Every structure is written in C-alpha cells, then in structure tokens.
Amino acid sequence: MAVEFTQINGGRFINESALYSYRCSDKSNKTLHQFLVRGQMIIYRGLLLPFISEYTWPEEVRATLYFIGLLYCFLGVSIIADIFMGAIEKITSKTKKVYMAQPGAEEPAIVEVRVWSDTVANLTLMALGSSAPEIFLSCIEVVGNKFTAGELGPSNIVGSAAYNLFGITAICVMCVPKGETRRIKDFKVFVVTSVFSLVAYMWLLIIIVVISPNVVEVWEAFVTLSFFPLLVFLAWLAEKNFCGAPSKIGTSKQELRDLEPDDKLSEDEYFHNGHLDHDGLVRFIKEVKKYPGLTDEDIAALAASKLVQSQSHSRLWYRVGAVRKMTGGRKTQPQLSARLTKSVAQSSEQRRVPTLPVFVIPDNNNSGQEPCSTDDATQALGLGQLLSITSVLPASLAREIEQKARKDILRRKQIAVRQDVNAVIDFHAASCAIVENIGKFEVEVNRKGSMDHTVKVRVESIDGTAKEGQEYVGVNQVIMFEPGEVSKMVEVAIVDDKQWEPDEEFYLRLSLLPHREDREGVQLGKISIMKIVIHSDDVRFRHTHPEPGVLQFQRRGVLVKESCGTTLVPVVRKNGADGEVSVKWRTLDHTAFNKKDYIGGEGVLTFKHTVPMSFRYQVELNIEIPIIDDMSENKDAHFEIELYDPEGGATLGPINRTAVTITSDDDFDTVISKIRNLTNANLHDFQVHHETYMSQIRDAFSVNGGDYENTTTLDYVLHFFTFGWKVIFALVPPPCFLGGWLCFFVSLAAIGVLSAIIGDLASIFGCLVGLHDAVTAIVFVALGTSLPDTFASKTAAVQEKHADNAIGNVTGSNSVNVFLGLGLPWLIAAVYHSVNKSTFYVESGNLGFSVGLFTILSAVCLGLIIARRTIPYFGKAELGGPAFPKYMTGFLMIALWLIYVFLASLQTYGYF
Numbered sequence: 001m002a003v004e005f006t007q008i009n010g011g012r013f014i015n016e017s018a019l020y021s022y023r024c025s026d027k028s029n030k031t032l033h034q035f036l037v038r039g040q041m042i043i044y045r046g047l048l049l050p051f052i053s054e055y056t057w058p059e060e061v062r063a064t065l066y067f068i069g070l071l072y073c074f075l076g077v078s079i080i081a082d083i084f085m086g087a088i089e090k091i092t093s094k095t096k097k098v099y100m101a102q103p104g105a106e107e108p109a110i111v112e113v114r115v116w117s118d119t120v121a122n123l124t125l126m127a128l129g130s131s132a133p134e135i136f137l138s139c140i141e142v143v144g145n146k147f148t149a150g151e152l153g154p155s156n157i158v159g160s161a162a163y164n165l166f167g168i169t170a171i172c173v174m175c176v177p178k179g180e181t182r183r184i185k186d187f188k189v190f191v192v193t194s195v196f197s198l199v200a201y202m203w204l205l206i207i208i209v210v211i212s213p214n215v216v217e218v219w220e221a222f223v224t225l226s227f228f229p230l231l232v233f234l235a236w237l238a239e240k241n242f243c244g245a246p247s248k249i250g251t252s253k254q255e256l257r258d259l260e261p262d263d264k265l266s267e268d269e270y271f272h273n274g275h276l277d278h279d280g281l282v283r284f285i286k287e288v289k290k291y292p293g294l295t296d297e298d299i300a301a302l303a304a305s306k307l308v309q310s311q312s313h314s315r316l317w318y319r320v321g322a323v324r325k326m327t328g329g330r331k332t333q334p335q336l337s338a339r340l341t342k343s344v345a346q347s348s349e350q351r352r353v354p355t356l357p358v359f360v361i362p363d364n365n366n367s368g369q370e371p372c373s374t375d376d377a378t379q380a381l382g383l384g385q386l387l388s389i390t391s392v393l394p395a396s397l398a399r400e401i402e403q404k405a406r407k408d409i410l411r412r413k414q415i416a417v418r419q420d421v422n423a424v425i426d427f428h429a430a431s432c433a434i435v436e437n438i439g440k441f442e443v444e445v446n447r448k449g450s451m452d453h454t455v456k457v458r459v460e461s462i463d464g465t466a467k468e469g470q471e472y473v474g475v476n477q478v479i480m481f482e483p484g485e486v487s488k489m490v491e492v493a494i495v496d497d498k499q500w501e502p503d504e505e506f507y508l509r510l511s512l513l514p515h516r517e518d519r520e521g522v523q524l525g526k527i528s529i530m531k532i533v534i535h536s537d538d539v540r541f542r543h544t545h546p547e548p549g550v551l552q553f554q555r556r557g558v559l560v561k562e563s564c565g566t567t568l569v570p571v572v573r574k575n576g577a578d579g580e581v582s583v584k585w586r587t588l589d590h591t592a593f594n595k596k597d598y599i600g601g602e603g604v605l606t607f608k609h610t611v612p613m614s615f616r617y618q619v620e621l622n623i624e625i626p627i628i629d630d631m632s633e634n635k636d637a638h639f640e641i642e643l644y645d646p647e648g649g650a651t652l653g654p655i656n657r658t659a660v661t662i663t664s665d666d667d668f669d670t671v672i673s674k675i676r677n678l679t680n681a682n683l684h685d686f687q688v689h690h691e692t693y694m695s696q697i698r699d700a701f702s703v704n705g706g707d708y709e710n711t712t713t714l715d716y717v718l719h720f721f722t723f724g725w726k727v728i729f730a731l732v733p734p735p736c737f738l739g740g741w742l743c744f745f746v747s748l749a750a751i752g753v754l755s756a757i758i759g760d761l762a763s764i765f766g767c768l769v770g771l772h773d774a775v776t777a778i779v780f781v782a783l784g785t786s787l788p789d790t791f792a793s794k795t796a797a798v799q800e801k802h803a804d805n806a807i808g809n810v811t812g813s814n815s816v817n818v819f820l821g822l823g824l825p826w827l828i829a830a831v832y833h834s835v836n837k838s839t840f841y842v843e844s845g846n847l848g849f850s851v852g853l854f855t856i857l858s859a860v861c862l863g864l865i866i867a868r869r870t871i872p873y874f875g876k877a878e879l880g881g882p883a884f885p886k887y888m889t890g891f892l893m894i895a896l897w898l899i900y901v902f903l904a905s906l907q908t909y910g911y912f
Contacts, residue, residue, distance in 0.1 A: 066761050071784070075721065077754045077785070081132065081325075083743065084129050084747040087740040087743035087747060089314075090736075090740030092116040093114070098635055119238075128315070131160075133754070149829070150773070151773040151843075153822075159850075162857070163783060164789065167786075168807065170894045172807050175794050180880050182806065186239060189808070190808050197812075197814045198858065198860075201858070203818075204847075208842055213844055215840065221826040224822060226823075228820055315805045318793070322795060328717070335474075345725060392491065423448075425522060425524055427446070428527075433535060439490065440491055440494070443492055445457075445490060452521075454482055457524070459477055459510060460477075463507075463511055465504040467506075472495060505534065507531055508533055510528045527622065531620075549653075550650065550652070551656040552574070553571055553655045556659065557659045560660060562635055567660065569625060570621070579649060581607050583604070583643050587600030590638050590639050591639075592639040592660075593639075593660055597628055597662055598660075600625060635662060636663055636664075638661040640657050643656045693730075703715050703716055807878065811862075846907065853900055864893070868885075873885055874886075
C-alpha cells in the first residue's frame with residue numbers, strides 16, 4: 001500500500017484513509033516510527049517490536065497481549081535489577097584496612113573501613129540500579145528515533161518522580177505503626193538532594209522554554225549532566241558535616257532516641273550493630289532457653305533473625321527484599337515458623353510488661369505437691385482469698401476487682417516463661433508399694449498443662465525381678481483424657497502364689513502413640529515411669545500394729561546440670577506405710593540463690609493411703625525444683641531442701657536435708673559453637689548476592705530459595721509466573737567474579753534490552769487503547785518501574801528506626817533521573833546534531849507543562865515534609881505520628897499525585 005507523507009512543523013502527517021491496516025504496528029516500512037493524524041499518534045514501529053505481523057489481529061486481543069507482556073517485562077526487569085543490586089552490594093561493600101595508633105600499645109590497631117561512602121553509593125551506583133529502567137528507556141528512545149526526542153522517556157522520568165515523591169511518601173507516612181514516628185537522620189543530605197530535585201526541574205524549564213525554546217544545545221545538555229557529580233559532591237560534604245555547625249532543624253541523638261519505640265531501642269540488646277559476638281550470643285540463648293521445646297536449630301534461626309533486625313540496612317537491601325517477595329524468591333531475612341514467631345512475640349511482650357504482684361491460684365488437682373507463691377508480697381494470697389476479701393465491698397466493685405484479677409492472672413499465664421502449651425501426662429508418684437495378696441489396685445495418672453483437647457497415651461508394664469504372668473498381669477492399654485479431665489485410674493492385678501518370696505518389683509511406663517495426630521498437643525511429664533514394689537504378705541503388713549513410717553530424702557546430695565530445666569528430688573517413706581501422712585519442705589539459699597539460680601519456696605508433700613486396708617501405699621514422692629539456666633561457663637553453686645513438721649504420725653529420718661548442687665554443662669562450649677555455626681549458616685542463606693553459579697541456579701529453580709517449610713501459596717504462584725526470567729538471568733555471572741563488576745555490566749546490559757522492549761510494549765499498548773505516549777508513561781510505565789521501590793520504602797518505614805531508607809533517597813533518585821536520564825541522552829543527541837550541522841529539537845509543550853506542574857506540586861510536598869518535622873502537631877517527624885495528621889498528610893500527598901496525572905493528561909490531549 002502506497003503511503004503519502006506531508007511534512008508540517010517537523011511532524012509527519014499522512015492520509016488517514018491509508019492507515020486502517022497499519023494501526024499501531026507497521027512491518028511494511030521499517031523506517032517509520034511515529035506518525036500523526038490530526039495531532040494524534042496512529043502508527044508506531046518500535047525499536048524491537050513487533051516480532052511478527054500481528055497488526056491484522058483484533059485490536060482487543062492485541063491490547064490485552066501487549067498489556068500482559070508489559071506486566072511480565074516489569075517482573076523481568078525487577079528480577080534482573082535484583083541481580084544488579086547484588087553486584088552493587090558486592091562493589092560497595094569493599095573495605096580497606098586502616099592502622100590506628102593506640103596509646104600505650106606497641107602495635108597499631110587494625111580497623112577495616114568501607115571504601116564507599118554511604119551517600120556516594122546511594123547517589124551513584126544504587127540510584128543507577130533503582131532508576132536504570134527509566135534512564136535506559138530515555139536513552140534508547142533517543143537513539144532509536146535517530147537522535148530525535150521522544151515523549152515516552154522524558155514523560156516516564158517526570159511521571160516516576162511524581163509517583164516517587166507523592167505516592168511513595170504518602171504510603172510511608174501512613175504505614176508507620178500506631179504511636180510511632182520516623183525522622184530522617186541525615187537531614188543535611190536530604191536538604192541537599194531536595195534542593196537539587198527542585199533545581200533539576202527548574203533547569204529543564206529554563207533550557208526548553210526560556211534560553212532556547214524547543215531546542216537543546218550541547219552546552220545545556222552538558223550542564224544538565226554536570227549537575228550529577230556536583231550533587232554527589234555536595235551531598236558527600238553534607239554527610240561529612242563540612243558545611244559548618246549542625247542546623248537548628250537537625251536531628252540530635254536524644255531526639256532520635258526519644259522518638260524510637262521501645263522494641264526498636266532493644267534491637268541491639270544482644271547483638272550490637274548486628275555483630276555475632278560470644279557474649280551477645282550467650283545472653284540471647286539465655287533468653288530463648290526460657291521457652292520450652294526449642295531445639296538448637298530453632299535458637300539459631302531466632303538468633304539469625306535478631307541479627308538481621310539489629311543490623312543497619314541500606315536502601316538496596318530493602319529493594320532486593322521487595323523484589324524477592326514479589327517474585328517468590330529467596331527472602332533477605334529469616335522467615336520464622338508460627339511457633340518461633342510466637343516465642344519472639346512473647347519475648348518482646350515480656351520486656352514491655354512491668355513486674356506486678358502475682359496472685360497464685362492454688363492447684364487443687366495436685367495431690368502430691370502444693371504450689372508455692374512466686375511473689376513475697378502476695379505469698380499465700382490466692383484468688384479465693386481475694387474474693388473473700390472483696391466480699392465486703394459493693395457487688396459491682398467486687399466484680400470489677402475479680403475480673404481485673406482474673407484478666408491479670410490470664411495475661412501473666414500467657415506471657416509466663418514456662419508457659420504450658422501442651423497437655424502434660426505423668427504418674428502421681430515415682431513408686432508405689434503393695435502387698436502380694438492385694439489382688440487388684442489402681443494407679444493414678446495425672447494431667448497438667450493444657451486442658452482444651454482430648455489426648456491419649458499408652459500405659460504398659462515392663463518386667464523387673466517380677467515377671468509378667470507369674471507375679472502380675474501385664475498391662476498394655478490406651479487411656480484417653482477428655483477436655484478438662486485431670487486424672488485417670490489404671491487397674492493393675494497382682495498374682496498371689498501363696499509362697500513366701502523376697503520383695504520384687506516391676507514398672508509401668510507411659511508413652512505417646514505413634515500416629516502424628518495423636519502426638520500433637522501432648523507430652524510426657526517428669527514421672528513417665530513408675531516403680532511398683534511387691535511385698536510378701538507376711539506379718540509385717542497385717543496392720544495389727546499400724547506404722548505411719550519415716551520420711552526422709554533418698555540421698556544427702558543431688559548433682560544437676562543447670563540446663564536440666566527441672567530437677568526431681570525424691571522423698572521416700574520407710575519402715576511403715578499406714579495412713580495418710582504429710583511433711584512440709586522449704587529451700588534454703590547458700591551459694592545458689594532463689595529466683596536467680598533456681599525457683600524455690602516451700603510446700604507440702606502428702607503420702608496417701610487411698611483406701612483403708614487396701615495395702616496400696618505411696619512410698620516415694622518428688623519435689624520439683626525448676627533450675628534457671630544462666631549459661632554460666634564455670635558454675636558450681638548449691639542450695640538445700642529441708643523437710644520439717646511431719647503430720648499423720650510419721651517421723652523424720654536422719655536425711656532430713658539434702659544439698660542440690662548446680663553445675664555448668666560439660667558441653668557448654670560445644671553447644672555455643674554449634675549454635676554459632678548454625679546461625680552463620682542461616683545468615684549466609686540470606687545474603688543479598690550469590691557467591692557461585694550453582695547457588696544462583698539452585699535459587700532460580702527453587703521457590704522461596706528452597707525454604708519450603710515457610711513457603712506460601714502466593715510464593716508458588718509468583719514463582720510459576722517468574723520462573724522463565726529467573727532461569728534466564730541465572731546465567732548472569734555472579735558478583736564473585738572481578739569484584740562484582742562483571743555482573744554489574746552484564747546485568748546492566750540486560751536491563752537495557754528489557755527497557756527497550758518495555759518502551760515498545762508501552763507505546764504500542766497506549767496506541768491500541770487510545771492513550772498518548774506521555775500519558776502511558778506517567779501512569780503505566782511510571783507505576784510499573786516504581787513498584788519495587790514502593791514495597792521497599794514501605795518495609796523500611798515499618799522496620800527501620802529512621803526515615804532515611806524510606807523516603808530519604810526519593811529526592812536524590814528524582815535528581816539523578818533528570819541529570820542522567822535526560823542529561824545523558826540529550827548530550828548524545830545534541831552532539832550528534834552539532835556534528836551534522838543540524839538542530840536537536842525538544843518540543844516544550846507537553847514536557848514543559850508537565851515539568852512546571854510537577855515543580856510547583858513538589859515544592860508543596862517538600863514544604864509539608866519539613867512542616868511535619870518541625871511542628872509538634874504532626875509528631876515532629878516526617879513519618880508516622882498522631883493518627884489524624886498522619887492520614888491527612890497521606891491523603892493530601894495522594895491528592896497531589898492525582899492532580900498531577902489529571903492536569904498533565906488534559907494538557908497532553910490539548911484541553912488547555
């Protein structure tokens with residue numbers, strides 16, 4: 001089909017009737033790029049697209065496919081940008097050794113310092129990584145248009161700047177947790193980049209509207225590009241505080257500390273600045289060891305999580321983490337299971353709760369040992385006594401006190417160090433004595449801890465000197481505890497052979513059922529094996545002369561390791577077992593102290609003779625003493641337990657005191673070393689960059705980096721959609737080669753190719769749905785390329801102590817976009833036209849209006865940010881603060897972005 005061209009004002013106009021078969025894609029003439037019909041784009045031939053002659057397909061199908069392709073390429077450029085960021089992290093993490101003289105020391109101290117300044121790295125390599133798609137899109141568009149200016153690149157840069165400043169800042173202001181604030185720490189750097197962001201767009205207006213309207217000369221483009229190193233230099237001076245005394249609106253250390261929430265202040269409690277040191281690890285293990293059921297692997301995962309939290313993270317770290325969440329990749333911080341997350345939450349909650357008096361509820365279900373109070377001020381004051389005291393008060397007030405007491409007890413139980421989350425099943429006593437002619441008797445099995453669910457355990461007999469079938473009938477049965485049921489009786493039958501025999505014994509053992517569903521929510525207690533002694537039925541047990549017996553400790557001393565958790569100290573009943581007797585006990589401090597090395601107190605042991613003349617006796621009970629594991633390396637401390645005041649006719653034996661000696665674990669160093677190695681292994685798994693090709697390929701093929709335990713359904717879905725990109729980009733050389741520079745340039749080239757494809761997809765899609773390039777750029781392309789930054793800033797606003805990583809780089813990134821994204825391609829085009837004795841035209845209409853509008857609105861937004869920092873009504877912080885001002889600020893900033901998009905779009909379509 002012949003096509004006629006008419007040249008008017010530098011634009012190409014053609015006959016509208018000849019365009020039907022070529023709408024938005026022209027394969028017949030590869031020299032065509034953009035044509036105008038009545039001022040609007042009709043035909044577009046991209047730099048790379050379309051690959052096939054699809055212009056004959058239905059436009060709805062083509063628009064849908066191009067839109068899906070655009071979204072898919074946004075994911076792709078995010079993934080390669082992740083690898084690019086890994087290269088930058090490798091480059092900027094380079095250190096050098098500095099020798100520092102020490103007073104009184106013969107040799108200087110060797111200190112490793114980073115070669116790259118944080119500010120310089122943020123404004124150069126990291127800003128390039130964040131803004132690479134926008135910069136490449138602008139450069140490729142100019143080169144692809146034969147060094148003529150396009151609309152997609154410049155509009156994308158201004159549109160991205162608008163969304164970054166208005167949209168991302170609004171999200172960060174509103175997402176800070178309730179009652180918290182975030183201030184910018186390096187405020188001087190923020191001021192420098194903010195000023196340059198305004199200067200950058202004002203300079204664009206000057207050169208395309210005032211100095212040389214609609215034309216960009218070589219010197220103008222060169223000055224635009226030169227602003228970039230000037231910005232970096234002045235920001236570096238501000239970081240080094242070369243600009244004089246601190247400003248009045250700067251941030252003092254005390255102000256930052258006052259604004260930090262308690263949990264943020266405690267991040268360095270164990271690992272200072274994120275360093276894994278011996279003392280910090282020991283302190284951390286002491287804390288988490290308070291929670292039962294944690295393995296060394298669990299502790300290592302928690303330690304790695306704490307280490308990551310206590311480290312200072314860069315903007316790069318948050319952006320990489322955001323991309324990996326969007327693509328189902330390996331996360332940059334450890335993911336804790338629900339159980340470990342609960343432990344961390346309990347630890348944080350426990351630090352917030354002040355020490356209050358504790359009301360101890362007497363445990364009426366414990367027939368052997370009565371509980372003791374853990375608070376001296378409220379000793380022996382149970383809930384029943386409290387209710388009796390409040391009975392003299394008005395009913396309403398009494399109910400209020402009762403409800404508060406119950407809530408306090410419930411809250412205390414929920415955050416208690418030894419929280420019972422499972423049903424604990426054990427025997428009522430460690431041993432029992434019976435006579436041979438007893439026939440049948442019952443053994444009590446008790447349930448403690450959780451009472452919410454039905455649980456099952458197995459009881460079976462084990463031969464000792466007494467043999468099954470000869471001296472007793474074997475036991476092998478499953479007992480079931482219904483919800484709320486606290487005890488069960490197990491019947492045991494004894495065989496009386498009518499012959500005299502010496503005392504014999506056999507054992508009953510509790511065990512969990514093999515099926516997983518039967519093992520959940522239940523665990524065995526300390527007394528899971530019970531010894532049963534059979535006495536011959538001679539005259540000693542005829543009860544003609546009842547003997548209550550003698551009560552004493554089994555041994556004069558007990559040796560325990562501090563990691564044992566709870567030690568059982570046996571008290572035996574000898575020389576008689578008639579009737580029910582009791583004895584009081586108490587702990588006595590020596591070199592070990594109550595509530596520091598162990599949990600002591602006092603209580604009562606009761607030996608039952610359950611049914612008169614049944615010839616079944618309790619002959620051994622245990623005193624349970626919790627041992628506090630403070631992870632001491634050379635511990636050797638002891639305390640005593642004393643028996644006193646026996647009742648029921650019993651007397652005390654000669655061993656009425658026993659010494660409990662607490663020693664440190666023999667394998668203490670082994671445990672610490674193991675946890676340290678596991679923690680380092682966990683940290684290695686969460687590095688930003690890969691060290692080998694194998695790890696890159698493994699991560700590309702694995703969802704969530706191979707951490708399947710914590711993988712969600714969304715991770716699988718995202719991994720499925722991004723699998724192709726991951727496999728392709730796994731071939732990029734890892735940052736371990738050439739200090740990261742090889743990965744840097746290869747991934748940069750890949751970003752360039754993807755940016756070219758994104759530019760073609762966006763233009764053709766916009767054409768198919770009737771959108772101008774400028775509108776497509778400021779809406780779709782700007783949002784697509786800024787999505788990772790949105791998630792990164794939101795995460796940084798929630799997790800960081802300061803606001804620098806959330807919004808501190810927004811103004812710097814916007815400045816870099818102009819100086820590099822427009823300065824570089826314009827300089828290339830201006831030089832090209834200068835050499836060819838032609839003029840580089842840049843139409844000032846749409847771009848000039850868009851830039852001017854953004855400059856005015858950005859000044860309003862930056863003024864609002866500074867006002868939030870200085871006015872108490874807003875919390876004197878850029879982010880967070882009181883609820884109403886916080887959301888008011890956020891909605892106002894979103895309104896600024898919508899105003900920009902709406903007015904810029906109207907101007908593009910010629911409404912004013």
